[in-house]
Amino acid sequence: QQPVQSPQAVILREGEDAVINCSSSKALYSVHWYRQKHGEAPVFLMILLKGGEQKGHDKISASFNEKKQQSSLYLTASQLSYSGTYFCGTEMGASGTYKYIFGTGTRLKVLA
Amino acid sequence: DVKVTQSSRYLVKRTGEKVFLECVQDMDHENMFWYRQDPGLGLRLIYFSYDVKMKEKGDIPEGYSVSREKKERFSLILESASTNQTSMYLCATQAPSGQETQYFGPGTRLLVL
Numbered sequence: 001q002q003p004v005q006s007p008q009a010v011i012l013r014e015g016e017d018a019v020i021n022c023s024s025s026k027a028l029y030s031v032h033w034y035r036q037k038h039g040e041a042p043v044f045l046m047i048l049l050k051g052g053e054q055k056g057h058d059k060i061s062a063s064f065n066e067k068k069q070q071s072s073l074y075l076t077a078s079q080l081s082y083s084g085t086y087f088c089g090t091e092m093g094a095s096g097t098y099k100y101i102f103g104t105g106t107r108l109k110v111l112a
Numbered sequence: 113d114v115k116v117t118q119s120s121r122y123l124v125k126r127t128g129e130k131v132f133l134e135c136v137q138d139m140d141h142e143n144m145f146w147y148r149q150d151p152g153l154g155l156r157l158i159y160f161s162y163d164v165k166m167k168e169k170g171d172i173p174e175g176y177s178v179s180r181e182k183k184e185r186f187s188l189i190l191e192s193a194s195t196n197q198t199s200m201y202l203c204a205t206q207a208p209s210g211q212e213t214q215y216f217g218p219g220t221r222l223l224v225l
Contacts (some may be wrong), residue, residue: 001171002154002156002171032213032214034214040218040219041202041216041217041218041219042155042202042214042216043216044213044214044215047213087154087155089214100145100157100160100206100214101157101171102147102154102155102156102157103154104153104154105154105155
């Protein structure tokens with residue numbers, strides 16, 4: 001039931017791009033993306049709602065394909081500060097129910 | 113700014129002890145959550161609460177209980193700590209809509225010996 005993120009881990013050089021995917025076996029109503037640095041709590045990045053929308057913040061953007069029940073996070077021209085573990089948080093369930101479940105996580109390391 | 117605080121950053125307890133982890137928020141959020149985070153397993157939901165005195169089991173409630181006597185405070189209780197409960201515990205709050213982000217506390221790293 002937990003959304004699966006891929007890849008599980010990725011290592012980049014500064015300036016390179018990365019894509020992190022979050023796939024669910026159940027219908028999704030919204031997707032949130034978080035980044036957690038080592039030893040710190042997760043920090044919210046962005047939220048995507050139904051309607052196939054895309055969002056962006058600086059060089060980090062995301063898309064949400066509700067038909068495919070998946071979301072992707074795009075990191076372009078990565079910076080050292082992007083290192084951390086990325087989680088998708090998903091609101092899922094049948095109509096009238098509510099469940100918020102985090103994905104399995106993707107560890108990202110950016111090297112100088 | 114939303115502020116979510118947890119009673120301890122690090123805690124060491126012995127097997128069989130009763131452990132209280134407390135979470136306090138200042139945003140007047142109805143929803144509060146307790147997660148544990150373990151390497152390779154991501155964040156797993158233990159319990160959540162959507163109002164004072166209301167609670168629901170998450171995915172891994174066994175060995176835990178919770179208390180929500182006041183809106184701003186959500187406590188996680190380990191009735192009899194065991195070594196497999198050694199973990200990072202994270203509290204989060206959220207405004208009622210599922211489309212609102214969750215705000216996390218700094219976490220409590222619990223070691224059970």
